[in-house]
Amino acid sequence: MKTQQEYIDQGEQYILKTYNRFPVVLEKGEGVYLYDADHKKYLDFGAGIAVFALGYGNEAYNQALKDQIDKLIHTSNLYYNIPAVEAAKKIVDASGLKKVFFTNSGTEAIEGALKVARKYAYNKDDSKDYEFIAMNHSFHGRSQGALSVTGNSHYQDGFVPKEFRAVFAEFNNLEDVVSKITDKTCGIICEVVQGEGGIFPADKEFLEGLRKVCDEKDILLIFDEIQCGMGRCGSLFAHDLYGVKPDVLTLAKALGCGVPVGAFVVGEKADGALVPGDHGTTYGGNPFATAAINAVFDQFEKLQIPEHAKEVGAYLWDKLEELKDKYSCITGHRGIALMQGLEFDADHPVGDIVKKALEKGLILISAGNNVIRFVPPLVIEKEHVDEMLSILEDCIA
Secondary structure (H helix, E strand, O other): OOOHHHHHHHHHHHOOOOOOOOOOOEEEEEEOEEEEOOOOEEEEOOHHHHOOOOOEOOHHHHHHHHHHHHHOOOOOOOOOOHHHHHHHHHHHHHHOOOEEEEEOOHHHHHHHHHHHHHHHHHHHHOOOOOEEEEEEOOOOOOOHHHHHOOEOHHHHOOOOOHHHOOEEEOOOOHHHHHHOOOOOEEEEEEEOEEOOOOOEEOOHHHHHHHHHHHHHHOOEEEEEOOOOOOOOOOOOOHHHHOOOOOOEEEEOHHHOOOOOOEEEEEOOOOOOOOOOOOOOOOOOOOHHHHHHHHHHHHHHHHHOHHHHHHHHHHHHHHHHHHHHHHOOOEEEEEEEOOEEEEEEOOOOOHHHHHHHHHHOOEEOEEEOOOEEEEOOOOOOOHHHHHHHHHHHHHHHO
């Protein structure tokens, strides 16, 4: 059996270095805790970057995947399979939209959504000169298409030429968005709650305004709920809190709770934009991945996950407000339910706090400009919030 350091050394030797990883080898999980190869215990408030909503070791979820492995893992999209058909119905029924395309990741879901908008516009005027309006400080993924609508040049530079990038507007500034709409605009894309950008929820009036202008201009409205969707904001989908429906919705992360799977979902207007031959995937929607989606939906209903996230999220909000009032170095607090952020002043780099918390057995992640992001498993209890705050306050002090 190798030591933790031996695994780290081997990883450094053989894995392409695109991450500055922490010197920890995580080996197993239980509930809302993770354990490294040296058996050290960590309270997880990152959930694999908002993925593991059900926590670690949910028996029903695990058993559903084991059962599907014994039945069928993969065929191809040349055929139907039972889990995919059942998962599609669950998503459509829950979202009130019309059709689903399954992908392998959130980035691929974004790519598909962009293709839908382009093809919708193309079907109207047979032009190839289209552009998107996206939001400053947004994040939509790492592929070139997704990067083209990601409002952060740090991610784009070196990969997406400026002429291929979207037109960027200020998030929550409807007037700025409207001023940038032209005859070339085929879609507007935004996160309902900006995640990587620093935990910024959309204003209700902003989303309502986007919906109205997209209807008036006959362009598609795309909501990215890859991080903020699937119960994290206290409702199954974050846009439900606003009463505004998109034409295309993108999902991933907690959709599969650890199994790599995503989806884009189209409403009435966007249905039919893509026809056979327009889009495809080898692995997307395979029986194993969609069995995970079915298990997630079943557990969300049984455990009332969105309601639980709303309740514990309110408790987390109050406790973080108390912390903000206590320490002058905390300059902001934002978020919804179990997607919240604390912003610190420049003299208190959150990277240092995150590192110190890890040493004390607490996993936190950062976002945006000096923000600690709180996106724990959605099954956490108030006692876990108290445990987290005790460690965090010790690190701040």
